[in-house]
Amino acid sequence: MNIHAIAKRARVSTATVSRTINRVPTVKPQLAKRVWKAVDELGYYPSTQARALVSGKSRTFGLIVSEITNPFFPEIVHVFEETALRHNYEVLLTSTVHDTERMKISIRRMLEHRVEGVAVVTFGMEESLLDDLKLRKVPLVFVDVGPPRPYISNIRIDYLSGIRQAVQHLAALRHERIAFITGPLALRSAAARLEAFRQSMTEIGLPVDPALVVQGNHKLEGGELALAQLLQLADRPTAVLCSNDMTAMGVVRKSCAEKISIPRDLSVVGFDNIRITEYVSPPLTTIDMSQTEIAKLAFDALLNEVQRETPNPKGTEYVLKTSLVLRESTALHPRWSPAPAEGK
Numbered sequence: 001m002n003i004h005a006i007a008k009r010a011r012v013s014t015a016t017v018s019r020t021i022n023r024v025p026t027v028k029p030q031l032a033k034r035v036w037k038a039v040d041e042l043g044y045y046p047s048t049q050a051r052a053l054v055s056g057k058s059r060t061f062g063l064i065v066s067e068i069t070n071p072f073f074p075e076i077v078h079v080f081e082e083t084a085l086r087h088n089y090e091v092l093l094t095s096t097v098h099d100t101e102r103m104k105i106s107i108r109r110m111l112e113h114r115v116e117g118v119a120v121v122t123f124g125m126e127e128s129l130l131d132d133l134k135l136r137k138v139p140l141v142f143v144d145v146g147p148p149r150p151y152i153s154n155i156r157i158d159y160l161s162g163i164r165q166a167v168q169h170l171a172a173l174r175h176e177r178i179a180f181i182t183g184p185l186a187l188r189s190a191a192a193r194l195e196a197f198r199q200s201m202t203e204i205g206l207p208v209d210p211a212l213v214v215q216g217n218h219k220l221e222g223g224e225l226a227l228a229q230l231l232q233l234a235d236r237p238t239a240v241l242c243s244n245d246m247t248a249m250g251v252v253r254k255s256c257a258e259k260i261s262i263p264r265d266l267s268v269v270g271f272d273n274i275r276i277t278e279y280v281s282p283p284l285t286t287i288d289m290s291q292t293e294i295a296k297l298a299f300d301a302l303l304n305e306v307q308r309e310t311p312n313p314k315g316t317e318y319v320l321k322t323s324l325v326l327r328e329s330t331a332l333h334p335r336w337s338p339a340p341a342e343g344k
Contacts, residue, residue, distance in 0.1 A: 002044075009038035023059075023088060060090045061302050062110035062118035064103065068095045071246070071274045072291060076121055079295035087303065096122055111138065117302035121294065123189045139305035141298045144189055150311035153301035155294060155318045157189070160196040162287035162322030163241070166269045167200035169285075169324060170239045174333035175267060179212040179237035181226040181247050190218070193243045193271065212237055216247045223250020231258065238266060238333050245270035245277050245286055252280060252329070263331035273325055282328035289322050 003017040010017065012031055019027050020035040027035075038044075063080050065073040077093060084091045092115055094106040103122070110118055117139035139151045146154025170178050180197045183190030194213070201208050214229050216222035223242060227250070230237055242248040248270030255262050262268055262282060270277055270286035277284035297318045304316070 005042060006035060006038045006044055009042060010034040058090075058114040058116055059088060060092055060113065060115045061299070062092045062094075062107075062113075062115040063298075064106055064110075064118065064120045064122060065093075065095050066122045067097050071276055072244070072272050073121070075275065075291035076295045076298075079292050080119065080299055083296060083299045087299075116306050117141070119298035119302060121298060123187055137311075139302050141301045143294065143298075144192070146315060146317070148314040150313055150315065151305060152315040153305060153318065154315060155297050155301070155320055157192070157289060158319055158321045159189075159193050160199065162271070162289070162324055163193065163196040164200040164203070165324035166241055166285075166287055167197065167206075168204060169326070170241070170267060170269070170330065171204050171206065173239075173267065173330060174336045175239040176206060176333075177209070177212065177235065177237040177239070178206065179214065179230050179240045180208075181214050181216045181223060181240060181242045181251070183216060183218040183243040183247070185215060190243055197241060216243065216250075218244045219246055220250040220253065223247035223252075224254040225250075227251045227254040239269070239330070240266065241269045241271075243271055245272045245274045245284065248284055248286065248329075249277070249280060252284070263329050265334055267330040269324075269330060271322075278327070285327045285330045286325050287322050288325050290320065293320055 003014050003021070006017045007014045010031075012035060016027060016031055017035050020032045021039075061080075061084060063077065065076065068074065068077070073095075081091050081093075092110055092113055094109070096103040096106065107118065115138070119141040121141075121143055123143060137151055139153070140146070141153045141155065143155045144157055146152045167178065178201065180194065182194045185191050185194070198208050211233055212230070214226040216226045223246065226247070227240065230240070240248075240251055242251060248268055251268050252262055255266055255268075260266050268284065270284050271289065273286045273288035273290070277286050297320060301316065301318060305311070
């Protein structure tokens with residue numbers, strides 16, 4: 001099956017078929033309708049690669065995430081693909097599994113497939129790409145690390161707004177010994193969350209005890225190990241703020257094993273607001289960093305860049321706010337909580 005058969009069935013020229021399939025807007029609507037009707041009737045599937053060679057446009061965006069098994073990323077992938085579909089774009093997806101070489105191979109593979117732009121949503125290792133890509137005129141979107149260069153968009157996460165709300169919420173519940181479990185501090189995003197925690201504590205006059213700041217790894221077991229370390233302290237924390245939800249769920253799991261009641265004995269706050277946090281027991285109070293909005297911003301940034309006639313010499317920045325989502329894993333400091341009813 002080829003465009004000649006489509007042209008014959010639709011009673012148009014092969015040039016009209018080509019322009020229609022490549023979505024050239026100058027094709028008359030009634031002719032385009034006949035072409036698409038013939039395409040459906042004959043079951044024709046145009047070659048994306050051939051179409052890209054003819055038009056110079058692949059109508060394909062690349063999307064790179066850290067690891068698809070991390071519950072934070074599937075929502076980003078889903079929304080990015082849905083948005084692309086509505087705009088007649090395809091998505092070439094890959095995950096790096098935190099491997100720098102794999103990331104470089106992924107970028108090279110996408111460029112070989114003539115993608116029109118790439119969204120890099122990995123929260124780490126992006127710096128290793130910048131020197132390789134700075135001379136290429138392929139639009140790129142990064143989260144937090146995008147430099148002020150042409151063809152580069154940066155989604156800046158406002159970590160402070162949500163973390164400030166969380167700290168003020170815990171302070172209002174009479175907590176003063178508030179611990180913070182970080183992510184790997186080599187990650188700029190993890191370091192930014194820690195700095196936002198320190199600033200928020202200082203703003204309300206609470207000291208940041210170095211013993212209450214423990215480095216985790218953004219994984220369940222990291223949360224368990226970090227809480228075990230905190231439990232060794234003579235003066236334990238009564239609340240724990242975590243750098244991501246996976247860490248917080250590790251804290252909840254370790255608390256259960258140690259017979260520590262959440263939130264009666266220990267208040268816990270996560271970060272990310274992944275879907276599963278609503279269904280753990282107790283449902284997790286967390287800071288929302290909308291994966292839906294990240295995906296939409298990333299797609300829109302790429303689309304804006306490919307449609308731009310001249311690139312912005314300093315790139316483009318987009319800002320994503322964070323906010324606290326109250327659920328059931330936080331409560332008054334144990335000293336101020338009413339004693340549980342007998343038999344409870």
